[in-house]
Amino acid sequence: MTPRSKRDTRHYRYVSTYDVGYWARSFMQELKRTCNDHVRKRCWGIRFGLNF
Structure with a gap:
């Protein structure tokens, strides 16, 4: 498994753990x-004419 696919799997698990309400x-x-x-x-x- 490549580092990218490991990261993608971890991110997918995190996102799919919660529902739309969360x-x-x-x-x-x-x-x-x-x-x-x-x-x-x-x-x-502050009235210095700087138009903040």
Whole structure:
């Protein structure tokens, strides 16, 4: 078995272990986390005319 086919087999097992509900929840959690991080780290204009 080649390293690539071993890796592919491992990835397939990981992906096929979970159902579509898991992947949807996982995606939504990550999306919410990313949005919260973006809002928290967003640059606010500081009136220097830099159009932030």
